[in-house]
Amino acid sequence: MSCWAERCYDWEEALDDTMTLTIRTLDRSRQAQVTLPSDYTVEELIEASRHNWKLPGDTDFTIRLDRLGKQLGARDALHAAGVRTGDILEVVPLLEAGA
Amino acid sequence: MTFALPDRSRFARHRQIAGWDQERLAAATVLVAGCGALGNEAAKNLALLGVGRLILVDFDRIEESNLVRSVLFRPGDVGRPKAAVAAERLADLHPEGRFVPLAGDLWCDVGLGLVRAARLAVGCLDSVNARFALNRLAMRAGTPWLDGGLGVAACQVARYDPRAGACYECHMTPEMSRRFAERFSCAGLARQGRGGGVPTTAVSAALAGALLAGEAVAILHGQDGGLRPGQRLTAQLAPYRLEVDDLPGNPDCCAHGVLGPVESAGAPHGVSARDLLGGEEGAVELGFELVTALVCVRCGPEAVLVPRPRLRREDALCPGCGNERAVDWVSWIESEMSIADRPLHELGVPAHHVVRVHGTRTRDVLLGGTLL
Numbered sequence: 001m002s003c004w005a006e007r008c009y010d011w012e013e014a015l016d017d018t019m020t021l022t023i024r025t026l027d028r029s030r031q032a033q034v035t036l037p038s039d040y041t042v043e044e045l046i047e048a049s050r051h052n053w054k055l056p057g058d059t060d061f062t063i064r065l066d067r068l069g070k071q072l073g074a075r076d077a078l079h080a081a082g083v084r085t086g087d088i089l090e091v092v093p094l095l096e097a098g099a
Numbered sequence: 100m101t102f103a104l105p106d107r108s109r110f111a112r113h114r115q116i117a118g119w120d121q122e123r124l125a126a127a128t129v130l131v132a133g134c135g136a137l138g139n140e141a142a143k144n145l146a147l148l149g150v151g152r153l154i155l156v157d158f159d160r161i162e163e164s165n166l167v168r169s170v171l172f173r174p175g176d177v178g179r180p181k182a183a184v185a186a187e188r189l190a191d192l193h194p195e196g197r198f199v200p201l202a203g204d205l206w207c208d209v210g211l212g213l214v215r216a217a218r219l220a221v222g223c224l225d226s227v228n229a230r231f232a233l234n235r236l237a238m239r240a241g242t243p244w245l246d247g248g249l250g251v252a253a254c255q256v257a258r259y260d261p262r263a264g265a266c267y268e269c270h271m272t273p274e275m276s277r278r279f280a281e282r283f284s285c286a287g288l289a290r291q292g293r294g295g296g297v298p299t300t301a302v303s304a305a306l307a308g309a310l311l312a313g314e315a316v317a318i319l320h321g322q323d324g325g326l327r328p329g330q331r332l333t334a335q336l337a338p339y340r341l342e343v344d345d346l347p348g349n350p351d352c353c354a355h356g357v358l359g360p361v362e363s364a365g366a367p368h369g370v371s372a373r374d375l376l377g378g379e380e381g382a383v384e385l386g387f388e389l390v391t392a393l394v395c396v397r398c399g400p401e402a403v404l405v406p407r408p409r410l411r412r413e414d415a416l417c418p419g420c421g422n423e424r425a426v427d428w429v430s431w432i433e434s435e436m437s438i439a440d441r442p443l444h445e446l447g448v449p450a451h452h453v454v455r456v457h458g459t460r461t462r463d464v465l466l467g468g469t470l471l
Contacts, residue, residue, distance in 0.1 A: 026253075026335060026342075043273060060227075060274050064344050071331070073347040074272040092333060092344075094275070095248035095255045097297035099135030099159065099225040 005036060005048035019078060019085040023049065026064075026092045038079035042072045049091045060094040110149055120320060125151040125195070127319050128471075130217040130242075132156045132205060132233050134181040136168035136299060137247050138223035140308020141315075142185055143170055145221075146193040148316060153189065154199045154217060154470070156209055157181040168301045199470050203449070205232035206408030207387055210451030211240050212465045215358065219318050220244035221311055225297070227271070227279050234259065234267035234354055241357040243328070245314050247307045249299040254307035256314060257331035257346065261357050264329020265348035284412040286426045287388070306334060358463060361453055366467040367443035372432040375456045375464055376439075382431040383439075384455040389446055391438075392427040395420065400427070404438065406447035431457075 017038045023045065024031035030053045036045070042063050049055060063072045065081070066088040072081040083089065106114065110121045127150050131142045134157035142153055161169075161176045161184060171188040172181075182200035189198045203209060214220060214236045222233050222244055230246060237244040243260040246267060259266050271279070282290055310332065317325045326332055326343065333342045364370055372383040388407040394400045398419040405414075407428055415424045432439050438446060443466065448454065450468025455461060 026333065026340065027338065046272075046274075060272055060278070062270075062272060064342065068345075069343060070345040071270065071347055073270070073349075074274075076347075093250065093253075094272075095250040095253060095333075096227065097225050097249040097299045098133050098137040098223045098247060099165070099296070 005034060005040070005044065005052075019083060019087075021078075021083065021085070022088045024088065024090055025049075025053065025055075026090050030091075036078065038083075039077045041074075042076050042078070042081060043074045045078070045089070046074070046091065053091075055091070060096070062092050062094060064090045064092050066090055113149065118320065118322065121149055124149045124316070124319055127219070128152040128154065128217045129315060129319075130154040130156065130214055130220040131223060132209075132220060133223035133225065133229070134185040135159070135165060135223065135225065136301070136304040137249055137307055137311075138181075138221075139169040139171045139185065140304050141221050141223050141247065141311040142189055143192065144308055144312030145315060146189040146196055146198070148312060149193065150196065150315075150319070152197040152199065153186075154201060154213060155182040155185050155189075156201045156203060156205065157185075158202055158204045158208070164296065168299065168304050170301075201470065204408060205229055205236065207406040207447060208449050209236060210449040210466065210468065211236060211358065211386065211453040212361075212451035212468075213449075213470060214240035214242050215453070215465075216451070216471050217242050219315055221315060222246040223308075223311070226282075227275050228282050230267050231271075231279060237261065238266055238268075238354045239356065239358050243318060245311050245318075247311045249297075249303045249307055251298050251300065252303065252336040253334060254303045254310065255331055255333050256307060256310045256326070258314060258318075258326040258328055260328035261355070262328075264327065265346040266329075266352060266354050268354040269329075269349040269352045270346045284415070284423070286412075286415060286423070287407055288410045288412045288415050288426070289408065290412050302336070306336070310334065358453060361463045361465040364464045364466055366450055366469070367448040367452065370443055370466065371441055372436075372439040372443065372446075373434060375454065376434055376458050379458040380434045381456070381458040382433040383443075384431050384457065385446065385448060386430075386452065386454060387447070388428045388430050389432075390426050390428045393417075393424040394427060395422055395424045397422060404441075404446055409447065 020035045176184045180202045186198035186200040238261045246257040248255045314325045390405045392400045395417040
């Protein structure tokens, strides 16, 4: 299994303080199942998604927790944000245009 | 037996809707910030719905690329101010309505009292910086606001309320904060935007404009049922999805704190800081930074009186040697300053602004104007 995020864990090495998640874009064009340390931050996850999926650099993104229908705080660690193993996280663009 | 004649009046179909209050809409003031593609759609819907007064804010002029997404603009309007043209066309749609154009910047041209007079503000903006500015105004004024944003095949609408839930600034990401800061030089002067625009179409503008107007009607009616404060709706066309998310609050957010009772005074054209102090020693807090001098280390100072948000980085370049000049500024006008005798208008204070007067007692004073 290739390392999706910088601090990604392989299944075999999974520790108690890891969680396995599905992460996908809102339009579901990209999806990955990853095991991450539970202190991994939302901001790190956004950056890993941006890097792995070559998301546009001029767009801001947030992460929504599908189970609870809430946007996660960028500085929060996954466990502190209420994320648990099996959750689906979606990368949501912040749409800025209006003019 | 008598039969009532069918109601064929302008708002007859609205009156058939349970809970609809056309008079309430007619009595409402809504501030629409941004009169581009999304502002066109939102304002058009609000006018058709019979909202009595719209304050239309936009500093920009119409470009040809606006025409394919802006229902109120025509080819002959290119080069004209967006707010003024929108006001003209909206008056055609709703002759009983009042449409007040304000060709200005949210950072320095929109008086806090103008936002306070609105029952609701609708943000149809195109940058983090403009949304930050409207959020600060609305949160201080105690006015709920809606924020719309467009993508190619998606749109978002968020609802913020000064009295409940997360505000825009609460959930700004570090990346948004970085881009916000990028728009200012070290001296705090605005840099040119990225330019080029973002790809959007009339489709997503129409969708977002409809969602904004629907939310606005619910809020103006005092109804629940749409978004709660601190929630954002994302609507996506391909594939179809509609998601409502709670936005994360921030207990340390600096934007919260609603203005209390205010006293009234004359318009900034006819009132000075000294007038507001009534002969007492003290100071008048402007609520923005007023640049009083641009200082070149080689060529010396140049006296100016310009609100900092109105200055661009290019304005600070010394005409003599080309160096970037330092900025001297004040945000309080103290009674001993010579500018305390100048009409507040000359200091960049907009009509309907609220200033804080620190005399023997501290009080907030709402200045007058002709826009309301």
